Amino acid sequence: MSVDVLESAREGAPTVLLSSGLGGAGGYWAPQLDALRARFRVITYDQAGTGRARRDLPEDYTIGAMADDVLAILDQTATATCHFVGHALGGLVGLDLARRVPQRLNSLTVVNGWAAVDEHTKRCFEARLLLLEHAGPSAYVRAQPIFLYPALWLAQNAERARSEDAHGLTHFQGEETLRRRIGALLRFDAAADLAAIGTLAFVMGARDDVLVPVSQSEELAARLPNALLHVADYGGHAVNVTMPDAFNAALLDFLGRS
Structure with missing residues (x-):
């Protein structure tokens, strides 16, 4: 497992662990690091099969296995408890931890x-x-920004999108790895367990997310017993990248009260 620990300038600062979505790389959270490090010790990591943690994954790979990796990271870094922040797939990992090991x-x-x-x-x-399957990794990577970013943002950041395309293809996690990671998130179902999750939760959605309807965030917040909901009007699926200042302010406000 490839883990990065960024110590805070504040002695004894609590820890925030950041878990990425399907891309899996800890570098996804770059727009949040400076803001968080001012007040928190920050842990990022590349998920198994991605980035610097490339390896074969079992055919029946699960979100639970990803959550087990997080527990190993907490133990490895001598972290008793953390504030867990997960994007999309990473959020599923957090839900699994909250229902299995809420004390962490x-x-x-x-x-x-x-x-x-x-x-x-x-x-x-x-x-x-x-x-x-039918067009290959290049077509997959080329289409990916459509699911991540608002159309206006893409139009205004065309050069950045092209750079991300090249990076994504160079560091592509592999077809079989991607299939197994998507299979894991499609099979995940914590709906029946939500009422028993007492962890203080912050559910962040974006009204213009084309991959995950905002209704999913609204329903999740409504069914978790101890949850706050924050919905951005603009930002798309990768709202922490497209609107980092607003995202960071909302997240820090929540963490400061939790």
Whole structure:
């Protein structure tokens, strides 16, 4: 497991652990690091099969196995408890931890996530898998920004998008790894367990997310007993990247009260 620990300038600062979405790389959280490090010790990591943690994954790979990796990271870094922040797939990992080992979480933040995948999000992932199967990694990577970013943002950041395309293809996690990670998130279902999750939760959604309807965030927040909901009007699925200042302010406000 590839782990980065950024110590805070504040002695004895609490820890925030950041878990990425399907891309898996800890570098996804770069727009949040400076803001968080001012007040928190920050842990990022590359998820198994991605980035610097490339390896083969079992055919029946699960979100639970990803959560087990987080527990190993907490133990490895001598972290008794953390504020867990997960984006999409990473949010599912956080939900699994909250229902299995709530004593390890000071709080849980889920960004554009869900308790059980709905038909729209399932359709999006199925379309992406078909692209991968019939057109290959280049087409898959080329289409990826459409699911991540608002159309206006993409139009205004065309050069950055092209750079991300090149980086994504160079560091592509592999077709079989991607299929197994998508399979894990499609099978995940914590809906029946939400009422028993008492962890203080912050559910962040974006109204213009084309991959995960904002209704998923609204339902998740409504069914968790101890949750706050924050919905951005603009920002898309990767709202922490497209609107980092607003995202960071909302997250820090929540963490400061939890």
